[in-house]
Amino acid sequence: MKDENATSHEEEVKRAQDRFEQFKQSASVLGEDARKLLFTEARSQNGWLDRPVTEEVLKEIYALAKMGATSMNGSPAHFAFINSEEGKERLRPTILPFNLEKVMTAPVVAVIAYDEEFYQNLEKLFPHSPGADSLFKNDQDLAQITAFRNGTLQGAYFMLAARAVGLDCGPMSGFDNTAVDKEFFSGTSLKSNFLCCLGYGDPKKIFGRFPRLEFNEACTLI
Numbered sequence: 001m002k003d004e005n006a007t008s009h010e011e012e013v014k015r016a017q018d019r020f021e022q023f024k025q026s027a028s029v030l031g032e033d034a035r036k037l038l039f040t041e042a043r044s045q046n047g048w049l050d051r052p053v054t055e056e057v058l059k060e061i062y063a064l065a066k067m068g069a070t071s072m073n074g075s076p077a078h079f080a081f082i083n084s085e086e087g088k089e090r091l092r093p094t095i096l097p098f099n100l101e102k103v104m105t106a107p108v109v110a111v112i113a114y115d116e117e118f119y120q121n122l123e124k125l126f127p128h129s130p131g132a133d134s135l136f137k138n139d140q141d142l143a144q145i146t147a148f149r150n151g152t153l154q155g156a157y158f159m160l161a162a163r164a165v166g167l168d169c170g171p172m173s174g175f176d177n178t179a180v181d182k183e184f185f186s187g188t189s190l191k192s193n194f195l196c197c198l199g200y201g202d203p204k205k206i207f208g209r210f211p212r213l214e215f216n217e218a219c220t221l222i
């Protein structure tokens with residue numbers, strides 16, 4: 001007799017394969033407008049229009065960002081949305097002076113953090129490999145670097161997701177990580193990575209565009 005669990009796993013894989021195949025048959029690449037929105041015309045923000053960011057939009061961003069790939073599907077990122085005046089005041093002393101105005105005037109500031117004990121969720125997130133958590137539980141250095149690497153990737157997915165739903169981002173590392181961790185994540189396994197101010201950017205506060213490295217400067221063909 002066939003193992004019932006094995007059968008349902010096989011069915012699940014087949015469903016996923018069919019779904020992807022069907023999707024690829026009708027999928028098209030992003031057009032010029034979408035590329036502009038996500039990459040070529042999107043800018044890092046220094047000031048904000050007086051337009052609120054709703055909780056619904058934050059949920060929309062997360063619904064997209066969570067789908068980005070992470071190793072072993074570990075999903076270590078945690079997004080702490082600071083959208084109250086009280087929250088902002090708690091954040092204020094942790095921000096370096098040159099970033100203070102941008103942060104305090106942003107409708108929402110997301111603390112992009114990562115969970116050093118992300119492996120506690122692997123049973124749910126990577127269910128076909130029971131015991132995968134022991135790999136990290138027994139090696140804190142591996143857990144830390146894996147959490148940081150994948151949490152950073154998720155931070156990038158997050159920014160693209162925010163742009164995809166029409167928001168602008170002001171990412172920043174000019175703050176005191178230790179102070180943020182103490183203020184917001186004390187007694188948890190969460191660590192801050194970077195901040196991402198969210199809102200509708202004020203075009204009048206945009207800086208000149210800096211150059212990027214050319215293909216030959218940043219890429220090699222091996």
Ligand SMILES: Cc1cc2nc3c(=O)[nH]c(=O)nc-3n(C[C@H](O)[C@H](O)[C@H](O)COP(=O)(O)O)c2cc1C
Nearest residue numbers: 042043044045099170171172173174175194209210
């Ligand atoms: C992780 C990260 C940290 C950053 N830290 C700061 C910061 O502390 N203060 C600031 O004004 N800009 C900060 N920036 C913004 C960058 O300077 C900006 O993204 C870069 O110059 C490119 O600008 P552009 O996106 O408008 O082309 C940061 C960006 C990233 C992604």
